[in-house]
Amino acid sequence: MSTESFMTASDVPLLDHHCHGVTTADLDRAAFESLITESDWDAPDGTTHFDSQVGFAIRRHCAPVLGLEPFATPEEYLRRRSELGGAEASRRLLRATGISDYFIETGYRGDEILDPDEMADAADARAFEVVRLERLAEELVIGGCDAAGFRAAYDGLLEERLRGAVGVKSIAAYRIGLDFAAERPSAREVDDAVANWLDRIAQGDPVRLDAPVIIRHLLWAAVDRACAIQFHIGYGDADVDLHRCSPLLLTEFLRLTRESGARVMLLHCYPFHREAGYLAQVFPHVYFDVGLAINYTGSRSDEIIAETLELAPFHKILFSSDAFGAAELYHLGALLFRRGLQRALDVFAERDGWPASERSRVTELIAWRNARRAYRLDEESA
Numbered sequence: 146m147s148t149e150s151f152m153t154a155s156d157v158p159l160l161d162h163h164c165h166g167v168t169t170a171d172l173d174r175a176a177f178e179s180l181i182t183e184s185d186w187d188a189p190d191g192t193t194h195f196d197s198q199v200g201f202a203i204r205r206h207c208a209p210v211l212g213l214e215p216f217a218t219p220e221e222y223l224r225r226r227s228e229l230g231g232a233e234a235s236r237r238l239l240r241a242t243g244i245s246d247y248f249i250e251t252g253y254r255g256d257e258i259l260d261p262d263e264m265a266d267a268a269d270a271r272a273f274e275v276v277r278l279e280r281l282a283e284e285l286v287i288g289g290c291d292a293a294g295f296r297a298a299y300d301g302l303l304e305e306r307l308r309g310a311v312g313v314k315s316i317a318a319y320r321i322g323l324d325f326a327a328e329r330p331s332a333r334e335v336d337d338a339v340a341n342w343l344d345r346i347a348q349g350d351p352v353r354l355d356a357p358v359i360i361r362h363l364l365w366a367a368v369d370r371a372c373a374i375q376f377h378i379g380y381g382d383a384d385v386d387l388h389r390c391s392p393l394l395l396t397e398f399l400r401l402t403r404e405s406g407a408r409v410m411l412l413h414c415y416p417f418h419r420e421a422g423y424l425a426q427v428f429p430h431v432y433f434d435v436g437l438a439i440n441y442t443g444s445r446s447d448e449i450i451a452e453t454l455e456l457a458p459f460h461k462i463l464f465s466s467d468a469f470g471a472a473e474l475y476h477l478g479a480l481l482f483r484r485g486l487q488r489a490l491d492v493f494a495e496r497d498g499w500p501a502s503e504r505s506r507v508t509e510l511i512a513w514r515n516a517r518r519a520y521r522l523d524e525e526s527a
């Protein structure tokens with residue numbers, strides 16, 4: 146068949162522009178179940194997190210990778226996983242994803258998961274670091290930085306960390322909501338806010354940055370360096386106020402940063418992915434993905450992926466798994482994404498005759514070319 150010479154979503158390499166490290170620990174049932182939900186709590190007595198789209202997807206698609214029949218029971222699955230050991234099970238699941246590049250955010254529970262170099266080994270792929278802005282500020286404070294020295298110290302630390310990273314990430318959505326004031330805060334405002342933060346810590350508060358002025362300062366420092374800035378958007382764990390996570394709340398920030406050279410990557414976005422698609426159309430520096438939502442919508446993920454192909458230009462859509470911890474999530478992120486993209490493009494071919502060559506070109510844009518351009522990787526390496 147002539148179409149076979151074109152790359153399709155099932156064989157294209159993927160660049161996962163937002164994920165975290167995997168754990169290679171041997172996981173007991175409670176630990177495993179905690180990694181396949183965004184809830185912070187155990188499933189209610191007598192129920193299991195396996196009874197969900199992601200749980201069914203693991204049994205359907207991951208069980209065969211570990212040598213089991215599709216729809217092995219959760220008990221059989223976890224028994225097989227521990228027979229193999231966490232490291233070997235993870236290696237098998239990761240290496241079957243076809244992900245060639247992982248952009249790994251290192252600011253969350255970093256001591257429990259593999260770092261980028263270890264991920265590259267386990268997955269037999271390339272790995273790059275993405276730095277979490279709020280974590281950098283917290284590291285400075287933990288290291289004893291005072292209010293007067295904060296801005297200069299932060300500049301220095303950000304510069305240093307950016308030398309080894311492809312971009313930065315902000316969890317403003319979690320800490321202050323996305324309805325923050327868009328404009329750059331003054332130096333005086335920042336100094337006062339840091340002094341206030343340090344006072345609260347001295348009185349026993351945890352070192353958890355949730356001061357809007359300081360977070361805005363961190364964002365603008367990244368804008369000044371023309372970074373690729375990832376924002377958590379929409380769906381996440383129970384720590385998030387979802388009604389304050391619509392990407393539309395960033396509209397003024399996007400207007401103010403349009404000419405800056407910074408690029409804004411809207412992560413996950415569900416259930417606001419149509420809003421994100423709108424922003425990606427109207428703002429030249431906005432990109433987005435529906436990672437995380439793909440895994441957790443399982444058999445319904447085809448529809449979510451098709452919806453990302455409504456308003457957004459094809460050169461603005463990215464792939465991510467947003468996997469954390471369990472290797473199953475990278476595996477499913479890739480598998481379900483490939484399937485959803487393929488099916489969406491097949492429908493367009495059926496309805497409007499999209500040629501195989503054009504479907505292939507769009508596939509490659511979304512699978513990896515857009516991310517390489519948006520993160521400016523092509524400028525550094527041949």
Ligand SMILES: [Zn+2]
Nearest residue numbers: 163164165467
């Ligand atoms: Zn994430």
